[in-house]
Structure formats: structure tokens, C-alpha cells
Amino acid sequence: MFRRRLALAAAAGSALLLAGAFGFQAAGYRPCELCLLQRWTHAAAVAVGAAILLTGHRRALAFLGLLAALAAAGTALYHTGVELQWWAGPTACTGGLGDLGAASTADLLNRIRSAQVVRCDQPAWSFLGLSMAAWNALCSAGLAVLWAMSLRTARR
Numbered sequence: 001m002f003r004r005r006l007a008l009a010a011a012a013g014s015a016l017l018l019a020g021a022f023g024f025q026a027a028g029y030r031p032c033e034l035c036l037l038q039r040w041t042h043a044a045a046v047a048v049g050a051a052i053l054l055t056g057h058r059r060a061l062a063f064l065g066l067l068a069a070l071a072a073a074g075t076a077l078y079h080t081g082v083e084l085q086w087w088a089g090p091t092a093c094t095g096g097l098g099d100l101g102a103a104s105t106a107d108l109l110n111r112i113r114s115a116q117v118v119r120c121d122q123p124a125w126s127f128l129g130l131s132m133a134a135w136n137a138l139c140s141a142g143l144a145v146l147w148a149m150s151l152r153t154a155r156r
Helices: 002-026 033-055 059-083 105-113 132-154
Strands: none
Touching: 002 033, 002 059, 002 132, 033 059, 033 132, 059 132
16 A cells, blocks of 8 residues: 555656646746656656556556656756756757758758747756756656655565
8 A cells, every 4th residue: 555655646746747847838938848858757657647546556557657757857857967058959949950061041941940949958947046957857856766665665
């Protein structure tokens, strides 16, 4: 019973993070491409939580939840690194236009017109010096710990 509660708490944490993301979006903060990708990982964890709620705690499901939480943390950490310019992000959301020397004028105009407006490398909001992506990385790592504890207690 305890392991089921841990798994459901982790899934509820992902649901809260998703609700927070949608709340920020409703407040006018438009998500970038990496923000949207992070939402999918939390949606997967919520789906695993729903499966556990309906079928009971199963080790395979808890493992899938752990994988989803680790993917969420990894994606958020990657996004944080892009924001801090530790590494380059995807050109679709960091303003890159690719190899300009090899592009024709028409191709260059098409690239400019299709460029994303919401940039992944510029944090839209921060609290205590951490961006939304950094907070998501920390919270997701905590949720991964809950999923792992759910797996560990399953062995007893």
C-alpha cells in the first residue's frame, strides 16, 4: 500500500507541475519548444499514475514512471543548460538559421518567416535566480526519487 501511495504522489507531482505550466501559459508566458517537450514527460508520468490507480501498483508501471520522471529531469536540465549558454539548443528555438552561406535568398527568407518567436535560450521567468526549466529539473529529480522509492519498497 505504501509503495502505491509513493507512486501516486509522484504522479500527482507531475500533474501539479503540468497545472503550473498551463497556469503560466494562461498568465501570458508562452512556452518554447523545449517547454512543450518537458510537458510530454510529465504527461507520461501522470498516465502511469492513472494506470497504477486503476490496476494497483505494479513494478513495471513504477519503473515506467521512474523513466518518465528521469526523462523530465533530463530534458529540464538540458533546457537549463541552453538558457545558461552551457551548450547550444535546437536551432528551431534558439534563433539559429543554419548555414547561411549555402542558403539561397528564397530559402533564407523561408527560414526567417518560419523561425520560432519563443526562444528556448532566454528564460521567460525566474524565482530565486532559477528559471522555470531549472525548477522543473529540481522538482522532476525529486519525483524520480519518489518513483525509485516506490520501486525499492516493492522488493520488501
